[in-house]
Amino acid sequence: MKAYAMTRIGHTGWVDKPRPTCGPLDAICRPIALAPCTSDVHTVWSGSIGERFDLVLGHEAVGEVVEVGALVRDFKPGDRVLVPAVTPDWSSREAQAGFAMHSGGLLGGWKFSNSKDGVFAELFHVNDADGNLALLPAGMDLAAACMLSDMVSTGLYGVELAGVEFGDTVAVVGIGPVGLMSVAGAAIHGASEIYAVGSRPNCVALAREYGATQIIDYHVGDIADQILALSGGVDRVIVAGGDAKTFVQAVQMVKRLF
Template sequence: MKGFAMMCIGKTAWINKERPIIGPFDALVEPLALAPCTSDIHTVYSGAIGERTNMILGHEAVGRVVEVGSEVRDFKKGDRVVVPAITPEWRTTAIQEGVPAQHSEGMLTGWKFSNIKDGVFGEFFHVNDADMNLAILPESISLEQGLMMCDMMTTGFHGVEMANVQFGSTVAVIGIGPVGLMAVAGAALRGAGRIFAVGSRPTCVKIAKEYGATDIVNYKQGSIVTQILEATKNHGVDHVIIAGGDNSVLGDAVTMLKPGGVIGNINYFGEGDSLPIPRLAWGCGMAHKYIHSGLCPGGRVRMERMIALVKYGRVDPAKMVTHRLSGLEGVEKGLEMMHSKDADVIKPITII
């Protein structure tokens, strides 16, 4: 089968591989629609998770089931499914011990596609533990909507969950690419009062406002910390969701946060050995400013809950789709669009 792969750090190419072999609990899926992610850019061009050789890229897909293992009970050939970016192994004692499923076999091991195994940018791809990781995509939900659930929606909403956003609270979302936009939408759904969205691209700003942002902070117009502190009369914000930025952004988040506030980090820091925290802004370590970070939840139930939010009109993640490409070959162009970050790009997708 054909797939678009990372050959080594800094190099991609089309390759041919054997069709994946499934186990008794697994499924083989063919893609119906695919999307590239900034994480793929970090993996390929920054070498953020180390060297990978001849590994098919991609972790955002909706597809059609081609084959299921002998022990799969809830899915069959022909089912249209949402495939979460994170597909944990659910049959582990670590989960019984309280370890988040995303790390059930070790840190970040729920992130299998284009990390531990081949990703979804191929003619077929393998899904482990199908009954626990796939979700039926209703006919009433579009491929575009389903595709945005796999990673962008669940990740953005996880930032809101980790930041513990409350009714009427003040929130800053740093970075309004697709994940940050979903964090804005999630904060609004959670009942936030004032929502600062940090970004500069007009296309993203427009969608941020549609999703509920009340204030736009343009980092090109000065320090985002200064702008937010001035806007809040030096009170700061109750919650910060980090969805973009370089290694200095954690320090910015700590500085703009009130004592007692919570940071939810969903940013993929792709370079460097450490993330600095400003000592005084963190109250010499005693400010009661809490930092939570995590890999987005995956699995069937999570996807079914994302589906319910879309099905019943709470949010439309398809607003983020700015470019539609055709055919499997479109993933190469889509990935380059995410790499170049042109002003009019939020999320390109490929319809197979």
């Protein structure tokens, strides 16, 4: 079958791959909607996960099930499904302890286009199908559904990791797709003030729509100084963009309790 792969760091192209094999708990899907991720760019051009040869790219997909294993109970061929970017082995010690992202080792739940071939292929393999697929509602827009696989879930997960609670003040640094979903997630969790750091007009407009109460433009000055001047410090910070300096600024803008 045909697939689009990183042939080696800095190089991509079409490759021939064997049809994936379906285990008893697994599924084979064909893609019907795909999205590239900046992680794919980092993988290819920055070598962020190290050298790989003919590694099929992609981890954001909506697919149609074409085959299921003998022990799969919730899905059948023909089902349209959301395929998440992270597909843990749910029987692993790490997943059973509540750390599914790290099943099998650090970041081990991220398999597609990392430890195994990704979804930019005529067919792709999904492990633990009953735990890693979600049936799409009839009529759901496929492009919107594809965003649920990574962008939406990553942004909301950031809010969960930050422990945002009702009444908290929150800064979200970076308002690309993931950051915008963190803004939305913070609002859903009941944040009283949300400081969104960004400048692109379309992203600023969406950030306000999703619940941002203040927009911080990093072109104007240091973002930590701006947020401290407005708030005296925030309760939670979610970093969804920036560089090494951003982590220092994130610490600086947190409210001091002593």
